[in-house]
Amino acid sequence: MSVGIKDVAIAAGVSPATVSRVLANHTVKPELRERVETAIRLTGYRPNLSARRLRSQHSNTIGLIVPDIRNPFFTTLSRAVEDAAYKANMRVVLCNTDENPTRETMYLRLMQEERVTGVIYAPTRETAAQLDRLNFDFPVVLVDRHGPSGKHDSVILDNRQASAALVEHLYARGFRSIEGLFGNTSSTASDRLSGYTEAMNDRGLKPHADFVAPNADAAAIAARHILSRKDRPEALIASNGLILLGVAQAMQELGLQAPDDIAIAGFDNEIWTGLIGSGLTVIQQPVADIGHSAMRLLFERIETPEMAPRVVMLSGKLIERNSSKRPG
Amino acid sequence: MSVGIKDVAIAAGVSPATVSRVLANHTVKPELRERVETAIRLTGYRPNLSARRLRSQHSNTIGLIVPDIRNPFFTTLSRAVEDAAYKANMRVVLCNTDENPTRETMYLRLMQEERVTGVIYAPTRETAAQLDRLNFDFPVVLVDRHGPSGKHDSVILDNRQASAALVEHLYARGFRSIEGLFGNTSSTASDRLSGYTEAMNDRGLKPHADFVAPNADAAAIAARHILSRKDRPEALIASNGLILLGVAQAMQELGLQAPDDIAIAGFDNEIWTGLIGSGLTVIQQPVADIGHSAMRLLFERIETPEMAPRVVMLSGKLIERNSSKRPG
DNA sequence: CAGAAAACTGAAAACCTTTTCAGCTCCATT
DNA sequence: AATGGAGCTGAAAAGGTTTTCAGTTTTCTG
Known part of the structure; x- marks a missing residue:
């Protein structure tokens, strides 16, 4: 043998x-x-790593549980995680949940069975709500999304602020009717929603939010509706990269141009946002930083298990492009 | 405990x-x-999966070794692999090599130590050349790229044909000076090169190929050169998605429009290729199919180890968009 | 140079399962 | 009624490593 x-x-x-x-x-x-x-x-x-793990009780494995690696945000995140992991001589087991709570719990169970060293996890709101009750034998760092309380280590964007910045920017450029298209599964989406709502209210504007499954197809359908409405808004905000993509697709199908027909702004500075039309105004997230920070938190948690949970909040950066210019 | x-x-x-x-x-x-x-x-x-694996000698783990998961081709591929693995109750260990042979061999060694059930692998040309000599204890299915001989199971695009289709298309549209920008690390790039060269020669045209590291930044630099040349070609072919992206970036920086200033065509039907300008003409690869086929080959190989190696060759599909229209 | 401490080594236990093998029970067949 | 076989079960071995513990050698100290 x-x-x-x-x-x-x-x-x-x-x-x-x-x-x-x-x-x-x-x-x-x-x-x-x-x-x-x-x-x-x-x-x-x-x-033989199995034998080694069994005996030494160290799996040297970290689990990465994300909704869908095809979301560029999570693609970049996973790359950052993988880099950090291999520097620390650890492997990464990749799990896509499709925002499906059943798949989430099944993968969490798998992580237990793997006796992973730790997990980096972007939970749905549904599962996140029960996170306090669940008890894991390994440290979990939440990423992009937060748990029900401050009870978990997490690395997230300052979503309310970022969302508000978008409103503020559009307001400064003279737009008043600003609609928002938000995801309906994550805490991130709801944080962005409240940042949006608050910023609108602060300026005496009436918020108008729509909700949609966070993928391009669903967003495109919703965007087609919004864009073909008689009373369509002057500006539209998309709460993440996939939704923004859907909006862009709908715009193209309908033959609309930003900012001439409607102003567009959104989240995630994917490469294509700079290339499309005359550029889409977006909030850029420090995605790789988020991944590295998450791994840092994870390692520190492993080293000092009793440490109080920490929330690292990073800021997004507004990238102003032409899609939010005042037309004419 | x-x-x-x-x-x-x-x-x-x-x-x-x-x-x-x-x-x-x-x-x-x-x-x-x-x-x-x-x-x-x-x-x-x-x-305890470690104990189970040690005793049963089944790791139920498959390794996925790709250059960079951030390349959308490999993102989609990995998702397909993960799905198939999940259905077969297997885990996926993710490895990014950055086209770096050192990292490749180190990951291959890791796979040995994990006693993985099998590996899905997109090798660099350098490592692929030695694949015959290397002996693995697990089945390997090459994906996107082929080995030195027909000795390995593999799933690839018919790259020569696809590349030729691009030339044929541009030729039919009236372009005669057609330059190509190719990657310099993979068998895929060289297959596309020969498809291109042959198709050019067949039509009595002089091929003109440039080579570049297969990433957007390097491609953008090369493209800037090409595009600012006095004698720049009428049409430019990009041999993969990242290179095409670099070309698009360079075009934007230089304020050039396709097809007015130059015709553009390339590989990989990423979402943004349809949204940018009036659309980029590309070859669409059946990426998810490639992933699923690879997993199928892997499972069949596990079941019937002595079976002769099989090469599955899938066809790309030409998506004609405006970037390759005859201007004026 | 004696004795103590330090450095190193090997035998065996331990990690947690699955799997083999033998034994037992129960039923059907002759 | 004896025999054979099928169906289950448990004891114990096995899988490949790390770690403990005790023992041996080497180095250091006075």
């Missing part, structure tokens, strides 16, 4: 324990270490 | 073996099964 530590030990004329010590870089007399190392090379030995 | 199968056994008044059998859905008298099941529920038992 495959060569084990025992075979290496025999080949090197030492005990398995010594081989293990060489592998773990523990203190071993140079001469023996030498012998073991050549034995490893000769036999082509590869440690 | 955490509850093990032994604790469940005690709680249910049976042997650990019986608990194991219940878990594996083996034949157990209904009454005992009942008792075990409630014991599991009561104790909150979760199997």
Whole structure:
């Protein structure tokens, strides 16, 4: 069969324990270490990680649970997580939930069975609400979305502020009727909603929010409705990258141009937002930072389990482009 | 500590073996099964996958090794792989190589140590060349890129044909000076190059190919050069999605419009290609199909290890948009 | 140079399952 | 009524490593 530590030990004329010590870089007399190392090379030995994990009780695995890796936000996030993980000599198990609570709980259970070192997790609002009740044997860092209380480590954007900044920007450019299209599954969407609502109210404007499943197709359908309405707004805000994409698709189908026919602003500075038309005004999230911060929090939590939960809130940056220019 | 199968056994008044059998859905008298099941529920038992893997010699894990998950092609691919894995009750370990052979070999080694069930792998040309010599203990399915010989299962696009289709299309539209911008790391790029070259030669045209690292930034720099040349071509072909993106960026910076200033065509029907300007002409790859096919090949290989290697070649589809219209 | 401390090594236990093997019960067949 | 077989179950081994513990060698101290 495959060569084990025992075979290496025999080949090197030492005990398995010594081989293990060489592998773990523990203190071993140079001469023996030498012998073991050549034995490893000769036999082509590869440690069995399952056995190692079982014995050492360290899985060196982190779980990444996101709605859909195809959402560019989570794509970039996952890349940042993977980078940090491999620097720390850890593997990443990837889980897509499709915003489906059933899939979420099933993956959370899987994480338990894997005895993962920790989890980076963007929960739906539904599952997040029960997060206090659930008890995990591993640390969880929430990312992009927060839990029911301040009880969990999390890394999120200052969504209310970012949303308000969008309103403020459009207001400053002279727009008054500003409608918002928001996702209906995440805490992020609702935070952005309240930032929007508040900012509108502060300026004596009447907020008008619509809700939609956070994917491009659903958003496109909703946007077509809004855009073809007789009383369509002067400006439309999209609460995330996928929704913004749907809006852009609807605009194209209807042959509308921003900002001439309607002003557009939204979230997530995806590459295409700068290329489309004369550019879409967006809030840029520090996505890679979010991922790295999440991993940092996770590692610190592992090191100091009793530490009080921390919420890291990062700021978005308004990228002004032509889609929100005052027309004419 | 955490509850093990032994604790469940005690709680249910049976042997650990019986608990194991219940878990594996083996034949157990209904009454005992009942008792075990409630014991599991009561104790909150979760199997330890490391132990299970060690003993059963099945990792139920598949490795996914891609250059960069942020390349939309691989994003979609990974999603398809994860879906198929999920359905087969397997986990996915995600690896980004950044087209770096060192990282590749280190991940391949990791896969050995994980004793993975199989690997889906998009190798660089450099590592692919040595694939015959390397010997893995697990099946490998190459994806998007092929190995040195027909010795490996693989799922790829008919790249030569697709590339030729692009030339043919541009030729039909009246373009004669057609330059190509190709990646320099993958077999895919070189296949597309030869498709391009051949199609050009067939029509008595002189091929003109440039090579670039397959990422948007490098492509943008190269494209700026090409586009600012006095004798810039009538049409430019980009050999993948990232390169096409770089071209689009360069066009924008230089204030050029397709097809008025130059015709553009490329690979990968990313969403933004339909939204930008009046649309970019591209070859659409059946990406999800590629992923699913790869998993199917992998599973079939596991089932029938001695089967001869199979190459699945899928066809791209030309999406004609305005960027390749004859101007004026 | 003796004795104590430090450094190193190996045997065996432990990690948590699954799987083998033998034994038991129960039923059907002759 | 004896025999054979099918269907279950439990004890124990096995899977490949790390870790503990005790023992041995080496180094240091006075």
